[in-house]
Amino acid sequence: MSDSDTLSCELRAHLSQLLAFDTTSRESNLALIDAIADYLAKLGIESTQIYNDERTKANLYARLGPSGNGGVMLSGHTDVVPVDGQDWSVEPFKFTESDGKCYGRGSADMKGFLACVLTALPKFVQANLRMPLHLAFSYDEEVGCLGVRSLVDHLNASLEKPAMCIIGEPTSMQPVYGHKGKVGMRCKVHGHACHSAYAPSGVNAIEYAAKLIGKITELTEPLKAQCDERFEPPYSTLQTGVIYGGSALNIVPQYCQFDMEMRYLPKMEASTTFHALEQYAHETLLPAMQKVHESARIEFESLSAYPPLLTDPQSEFANWLRQWSESSEFGTVAFGTEGGLFDEAGIATLVCGPGSMDQGHKSDEFVSVAQLNRCLAMLDNLCHWMSL
Numbered sequence: 001m002s003d004s005d006t007l008s009c010e011l012r013a014h015l016s017q018l019l020a021f022d023t024t025s026r027e028s029n030l031a032l033i034d035a036i037a038d039y040l041a042k043l044g045i046e047s048t049q050i051y052n053d054e055r056t057k058a059n060l061y062a063r064l065g066p067s068g069n070g071g072v073m074l075s076g077h078t079d080v081v082p083v084d085g086q087d088w089s090v091e092p093f094k095f096t097e098s099d100g101k102c103y104g105r106g107s108a109d110m111k112g113f114l115a116c117v118l119t120a121l122p123k124f125v126q127a128n129l130r131m132p133l134h135l136a137f138s139y140d141e142e143v144g145c146l147g148v149r150s151l152v153d154h155l156n157a158s159l160e161k162p163a164m165c166i167i168g169e170p171t172s173m174q175p176v177y178g179h180k181g182k183v184g185m186r187c188k189v190h191g192h193a194c195h196s197a198y199a200p201s202g203v204n205a206i207e208y209a210a211k212l213i214g215k216i217t218e219l220t221e222p223l224k225a226q227c228d229e230r231f232e233p234p235y236s237t238l239q240t241g242v243i244y245g246g247s248a249l250n251i252v253p254q255y256c257q258f259d260m261e262m263r264y265l266p267k268m269e270a271s272t273t274f275h276a277l278e279q280y281a282h283e284t285l286l287p288a289m290q291k292v293h294e295s296a297r298i299e300f301e302s303l304s305a306y307p308p309l310l311t312d313p314q315s316e317f318a319n320w321l322r323q324w325s326e327s328s329e330f331g332t333v334a335f336g337t338e339g340g341l342f343d344e345a346g347i348a349t350l351v352c353g354p355g356s357m358d359q360g361h362k363s364d365e366f367v368s369v370a371q372l373n374r375c376l377a378m379l380d381n382l383c384h385w386m387s388l
C-alpha cells in the first residue's frame with residue numbers, strides 16, 4: 001500500500017467523529033460545533049460561535065497566527081442533506097472504510113474537508129505563521145447558504161479580515177474559480193372558489209398559475225442569448241420545480257402555489273427577469289382576475305438566494321492555489337457555494353476540496369482516502385507557504 005492509500009489515525013479519528021453527528025440541516029449542529037471548539041481549545045486556539053436566533057445552530061470562526069488583516073481562510077459548512085428515502089448499504093451517520101473509500105453522509109460534502117483541516121491544524125499551530133489563518137465553519141449551507149451570512153457580518157465588522165478564502169467543497173481537488181448564482185422564489189396565486197358548474201364566476205388559481213409558468217418558459221428564451229462558455233449550460237436558466245393547488249374537480253380552485261428557481265451567470269442581474277415576471281402578474285393577469293373577484297391576488301416570496309462566484313483564475317492567489325493543490329487545471333462547477341457571499345465581502349475566494357459531487361447528496365456517499373490525502377498535502381503546502 002502506498003501512502004496515498006493509507007488513512008492516518010488522526011484523520012480517521014476526526015472524520016469518524018464528524019460523521020457521527022447527524023447535522024442534517026433541519027437538526028442542530030451544536031454538538032459538532034462544541035466538539036470542534038473543544039479540540040481547538042486543546043490546541044490553544046480560541047474560537048467564536050455565532051448562533052442563530054433560536055440558539056439551536058452556530059457558525060464557528062477562529063483565527064490563529066499574527067493579528068491584523070489578510071491571510072487565508074479555510075471554509076466549509078457543517079450541515080448535510082437528508083438521507084430520507086435513500087437506500088444506504090452502510091449506516092449513514094457512521095464512518096465505514098472499505099476499499100480505499102470512506103463512507104458516510106457528508107463524507108464528500110463536506111466533512112472530509114473539515115476533517116483534513118482539523119488534522120492539519122497542529123502543524124499550523126507549530127509553524128511560525130507570517131499571516132493569519134482563519135477558520136470559518138458554517139451551518140445551513142444546504143438550505144440556501146443561510147448560516148454563513150452572520151459569519152460574513154462578523155468578518156465585515158472585524159478589523160481582521162482574510163484576503164483569500166479556500167472553500168473545500170468537493171471538486172476532486174481541482175481548483176474552481178466560478179459558479180452560477182441562484183434565486184429561489186415561491187409564487188402564491190389566490191383565486192376565488194365556486195362550484196365548477198359556474199366556472200366563469202370563479203377565479204381559477206391553477207389556470208392563472210399555469211399562465212405564469214408559461215411566462216417563465218417564455219422568459220427562458222432570451223436568456224440563451226447571453227452566453228458564457230465557461231459554464232455548463234453556458235447561459236442562465238429558469239425552471240419551475242414544485243406545484244400544488246386545487247382540492248376537487250367540481251370546485252374552481254381557490255389557491256395554487258409553485259416554486260421556481262433561476263440559475264444565473266456572473267455579471268447578470270437575476271432581478272431583471274423576476275421583475276418582468278412580476279410585471280406580467282400584476283399588470284396583465286391581476287386586472288383580469290380582480291374583474292371577477294376583487295380579493296384575487298398574486299404574491300411572490302423569496303425562498304433562498306446566493307450570488308454567483310467568479311474569481312480571476314490568473315490572479316496571484318489562483319496561481320498559488322495551483323501550486324498548493326498540485327493541479328494546474330482551473331474550472332467551474334454547476335453547484336453553488338458560499339463563495340459569492342465571501343467575494344461580496346471583498347475576500348477573494350476559490351473552491352478546492354476532496355471528493356466529488358458525483359457522490360454528494362446520494363446514498364452511500366463516500367470520499368476516497370487518496371482524495372483526503374491530496375487535501376492534506378494541499379494544506380501542508382499552504383502551511384509551508386504561510387510560514388516564515
Ligand SMILES: [Zn+2]
Pocket residue numbers: 077109110141169170
Ligand atoms: Zn456542500
